[in-house]
Amino acid sequence: MSQARLGHAMQHQPKRRAFLKGRINRPLAMRPPGALEEEAFEDACTKCGDCATSCPQNIISFDSDGLPTVDLTVAECTFCNVCAEVCEPKAIDYADSWDWRARADDSCLSANGVTCRTCEDQCDQQAIGFKLQTGGRSEAQFNTDACTGCGACAAACPSGSIKFYTPKNASPHSGPNPEGKAKTC
Ligand code: SF4
Ligand code: SF4
Ligand code: SF4
Numbered sequence: 001m002s003q004a005r006l007g008h009a010m011q012h013q014p015k016r017r018a019f020l021k022g023r024i025n026r027p028l029a030m031r032p033p034g035a036l037e038e039e040a041f042e043d044a045c046t047k048c049g050d051c052a053t054s055c056p057q058n059i060i061s062f063d064s065d066g067l068p069t070v071d072l073t074v075a076e077c078t079f080c081n082v083c084a085e086v087c088e089p090k091a092i093d094y095a096d097s098w099d100w101r102a103r104a105d106d107s108c109l110s111a112n113g114v115t116c117r118t119c120e121d122q123c124d125q126q127a128i129g130f131k132l133q134t135g136g137r138s139e140a141q142f143n144t145d146a147c148t149g150c151g152a153c154a155a156a157c158p159s160g161s162i163k164f165y166t167p168k169n170a171s172p173h174s175g176p177n178p179e180g181k182a183k184t185c
Contacts, residue, residue, distance in 0.1 A: 034084050034095030056082060075155045100166050107161045110139070
């Protein structure tokens with residue numbers, strides 16, 4: 001490499017390092033089920049938006065980079081694979097499951113002494129139970145083996161308390177609207 005090119009490459013290394021560091025520190029985005037691994041997905045996705053316009057649940061929106069993300073506070077994902085069908089560059093593959101799992105955060109109404117079993121009522125997998133605590137409170141408990149991460153509980157939760165995590169993502173979130181939306185019980 002010529003001195004001039006070497007100098008140019010070294011000059012841009014800090015920028016590249018900063019870019020890669022930003023990628024590593026960013027919380028894992030909730031891409032549509034069957035999406036390629038994050039880096040491959042970002043490379044393959046053309047940001048055409050076909051997955052979002054085709055999703056019968058209307059749960060696909062876009063992050064600040066214009067890439068599709070799933071928002072389970074809107075509705076559940078039925079794993080219908082329509083997004084995979086319409087994705088021309090195959091950034092999304094067919095899938096009937098994913099790694100995301102649900103849990104309730106500290107804002108859960110039951111944890112704060114208000115009777116609510118909305119999430120339990122919505123869960124077809126019967127993955128949610130409640131453990132009675134003192135003071136009229138109860139703790140929502142999620143069976144990670146039974147949970148499919150479908151999001152039916154999150155969409156129905158009146159306090160937006162359901163968050164999602166994967167083994168790769170220790171910090172839970174629920175898509176682009178991590179605080180959820182207030183609804184009445
Ligand atoms: S699998 Fe179906 S419901 Fe789920 S994000 Fe894709 S199109 Fe929407
Ligand atoms: S259909 Fe595929 S290429 Fe188009 S925005 Fe969705 S994931 Fe990206
Ligand atoms: S994400 Fe779906 S399967 Fe998991 S606890 Fe919520 S409703 Fe049940």
